[in-house]
Amino acid sequence: MLPNIQVEEGSISEKVIVCGSPNRAKVIGERLDHAEEIAYSREYRIINGYYKGEKITVASHGVGAPGAAVCFEELIKAGAKKIIRVGTAGSYTEALPPGSLIIADSAVRADGLTRQLVPEGVPAVADFKMLLKLEESAKKANVTYGLGTIATVDAFYAGPVKIPHMLYKESGVLGAEMELAALYVIARLRGVSAVGIFALDGYAFADMNDYNPHKDVVNAAIQAEIDIALDTFANL
Numbered sequence: 198m199l200p201n202i203q204v205e206e207g208s209i210s211e212k213v214i215v216c217g218s219p220n221r222a223k224v225i226g227e228r229l230d231h232a233e234e235i236a237y238s239r240e241y242r243i244i245n246g247y248y249k250g251e252k253i254t255v256a257s258h259g260v261g262a263p264g265a266a267v268c269f270e271e272l273i274k275a276g277a278k279k280i281i282r283v284g285t286a287g288s289y290t291e292a293l294p295p296g297s298l299i300i301a302d303s304a305v306r307a308d309g310l311t312r313q314l315v316p317e318g319v320p321a322v323a324d325f326k327m328l329l330k331l332e333e334s335a336k337k338a339n340v341t342y343g344l345g346t347i348a349t350v351d352a353f354y355a356g357p358v359k360i361p362h363m364l365y366k367e368s369g370v371l372g373a374e375m376e377l378a379a380l381y382v383i384a385r386l387r388g389v390s391a392v393g394i395f396a397l398d399g400y401a402f403a404d405m406n407d408y409n410p411h412k413d414v415v416n417a418a419i420q421a422e423i424d425i426a427l428d429t430f431a432n433l
């Protein structure tokens with residue numbers, strides 16, 4: 198029994214969709230046939246089910262790289278081999294407004310967790326084959342998306358030390374979220390494959406005190422990325 202996510206080794210699919218929110222995990226689970234919640238410990242809700250005959254596991258990992266890393270490591274011990282993160286992110290560019298998507302081929306390691314795992318300079322990158330399959334599914338879905346780098350940061354609300362969002366934007370980064378670099382580094386370290394897709398819910402450099410991700414346009418983008426992730430797994 199894995200200590201934090203509370204599932205047995207071998208009790209999940211090799212194909213896993215991860216997301217931050219336990220509520221989103223439930224919504225994704227509702228898209229599966231014969232869905233069964235096999236565990237709900239801390240922020241980690243784990244659901245098994247089938248999509249077009251393929252066994253799929255859905256898992257929530259909570260907010261922030263350290264907690265998410267615990268989930269990713271234990272999912273891999275439990276049998277995960279291919280992982281798609283279906284997340285939300287703040288955009289850095291008006292070319293990708295709220296309601297559009299980012300497919301992340303790479304992540305800036307602006308988190309603290311991965312520094313405790315691998316040295317500076319080790320990149321956080323998607324699995325190339327999964328990235329191509331995911332993009333194929335996004336093209337079929339006819340959505341607006343950008344393909345590029347996302348910044349994984351620890352701070353959501355800024356303090357007197359500002360989060361360097363503008364610097365990342367000027368460096369060509371498309372948006373910001375909080376867990377993808379941990380997923381990419383851990384996947385490479387443990388020999389499994391991962392990719393991430395994000396629904397944009399606002400602008401990352403806006404005042405987060407006005408943050409409201411609960412808008413129709415964002416919900417529609419989340420539904421679209423769930424469809425894309427499921428279609429990717431049906432074709433992998």
Ligand SMILES: O=P(O)(O)O[C@H]1O[C@H](CO)[C@@H](O)[C@H]1O
Nearest residue numbers: 216217218260284285374375
């Ligand atoms: O879309 P999810 O998975 O919730 O993740 C994003 O949303 C949370 C912040 O609201 C952070 O966890 C960030 O990475």
Ligand SMILES: O=c1cc[nH]c(=O)[nH]1
Nearest residue numbers: 285286287374375401
């Ligand atoms: O980390 C996040 C997630 C969603 N939107 C943001 O602006 N930041």
